[in-house]
Each structure stands twice: as C-alpha cells, then as structure tokens.
Amino acid sequence: GENVEQHPSTLSVQEGDSAVIKCTYSDSASNYFPWYKQELGKRPQLIIDIRSNVGEKKDQRIAVTLNKTAKHFSLHITETQPEDSAVYFCAAVADQGGKLIFGQGTELSVKP
Amino acid sequence: DAMVIQNPRYQVTQFGKPVTLSCSQTLNHNVMYWYQQKSSQAPKLLFHYYDKDFNNEADTPDNFQSRRPNTSFCFLDIRSPGLGDAAMYLCATSSRGVRAPLHFGNGTRLTVT
Numbered sequence: 489g490e491n492v493e494q495h496p497s498t499l500s501v502q503e504g505d506s507a508v509i510k511c512t513y514s515d516s517a518s519n520y521f522p523w524y525k526q527e528l529g530k531r532p533q534l535i536i537d538i539r540s541n542v543g544e545k546k547d548q549r550i551a552v553t554l555n556k557t558a559k560h561f562s563l564h565i566t567e568t569q570p571e572d573s574a575v576y577f578c579a580a581v582a583d584q585g586g587k588l589i590f591g592q593g594t595e596l597s598v599k600p
Numbered sequence: 601d602a603m604v605i606q607n608p609r610y611q612v613t614q615f616g617k618p619v620t621l622s623c624s625q626t627l628n629h630n631v632m633y634w635y636q637q638k639s640s641q642a643p644k645l646l647f648h649y650y651d652k653d654f655n656n657e658a659d660t661p662d663n664f665q666s667r668r669p670n671t672s673f674c675f676l677d678i679r680s681p682g683l684g685d686a687a688m689y690l691c692a693t694s695s696r697g698v699r700a701p702l703h704f705g706n707g708t709r710l711t712v713t
Contacts, residue, residue: 520699531690531704532643577642581698588698590642 490515490582494591502599507568509594511578512560520581521554521561522588527574535576536563568598603627606691606705613681614713621676621708623691631697632674634666635690637707643690649674650697678710686712 522537578591635643
C-alpha cells in the first residue's frame with residue numbers, strides 16, 4: 489500500500505523567509521497530492537493540490553512541485569507571515585483503493 | 601455558513617459508556633468520512649461512505665460503528681470507549697471521493713474519564 493513520508497516534522501522560519509516542506513510517496517500509481525493546513529484546535533483545510541499530469545502549481549505565495557520519477561512533492565511558501573504558522577499535512581491518493589494517505593505533518597512556526 | 605457541522609464540539613464520556621458523535625453537511629456530497637486524530641498526529645481514516653456503501657478500514661476496531669441514514673447525516677458510535685479512544689474526531693465530505701478536496705468539520709474532541 490501507499491506510504492507517505494513528510495519532512496521536517498518541525499520548521500521555524502523568520503517572517504518574510506521561505507519555507508519548504510517535502511514529502512515522498514511509495515506507490516508510483518498515486519495521482520493526486522493535496523496539502524492541508526491545520527491551525528491549532530481547528531479543522532484541516534485544503535490549501536493547494538496537484539495532480540500527476542502537472543509538475544508545478546502556484547497560488548499566490550504557495551506553490552507545490554511534483555517529481556513523479558523521484559516520487560516526491562514539495563510545498564513552498566514564500567514571504568512567510570505569522571498567520572502561516574500551523575501544522576501542514578501532505579497526502580497522496582493511489583489509484584488502487586483510492587485511499588487518502590496523510591504524511592506525519594510539519595509544524596511550521598513563523599517568528600515575527 | 602458552516603457546511604460540515606459536527607456536534608457536539610466537546611464530548612466527555614465515561615469509560616465503557618456508549619457515545620455517539622454526529623455530522624451533518626449542506627454540500628450534498630456523496631462521500632462522507634470519519635477520521636480519528638490524536639495529538640500531534642495525522643488524521644487516521646476509520647471508515648467512509650460512498651453514497652450508502654459503507655467502507656471500513658481494516659484496522660478500525662470493532663468498537664467503532666457508523667450510520668448514515670441519509671445523504672446529509674452521518675454518525676459515529678463508539679460502543680465501549682476506552683481511554684485510548686480519547687481524540688479529536690473529524691468528519692469530512694467530498695463530492696468525488698478522495699481525488700477531490702475534503703471538506704472537514706470542526707471536529708468533536710472526545711474525552712474519556
């Protein structure tokens with residue numbers, strides 16, 4: 489089955505710096521890769537997603553890149569702000585079984 | 601304006617006393633999920649409904665049951681809660697299964713005393 493590894497588990501950056509979170513997946517059939525942001529005590533919310541037919545996708549300060557050959561995908565946040573502080577989860581969906589498998593999460597802290 | 605609504609927000613139950621958590625949605629999504637999330641961990645899928653079809657995860661304990669009486673409502677029943685079942689329980693919906701964005705409710709935080 490699919491396994492998703494996420495690194496780092498914690499990340500601290502200064503306001504205005506960039507943050508990068510990386511995930512690897514094991515199932516080469518995986519074809520959908522969402523990222524969720526979860527603020528403390530709140531529900532996870534989708535911030536961006538990418539499908540396997542696309543290599544990169546951007547939405548304002550957030551971008552996601554996908555390398556199918558290496559089976560990894562990354563979240564890039566530029567010009568970080570304190571309100572970006574949260575736990576970020578990557579996930580992958582394989583065609584077989586159609587399950588959404590989450591990474592372990594990255595706690596991002598943006599210091600003013 | 602909430603689209604996936606979970607009640608109650610906080611639930612306290614006694615060890616072994618059955619408890620039911622509820623979820624309702626106004627999105628008319630055909631897929632509904634129940635996740636368990638423990639502190640500092642990723643959400644763990646317990647089961648989901650694709651329309652009326654129930655799909656149980658292999659490692660979901662028998663202690664956990666679910667009902668979906670109609671499109672809008674879904675319930676999570678914990679028959680005999682143990683201390684290890686204390687967690688945040690998240691309901692989510694999707695219009696097209698897992699390859700579409702999941703819309704999560706605010707969760708129910710369950711405490712077992």
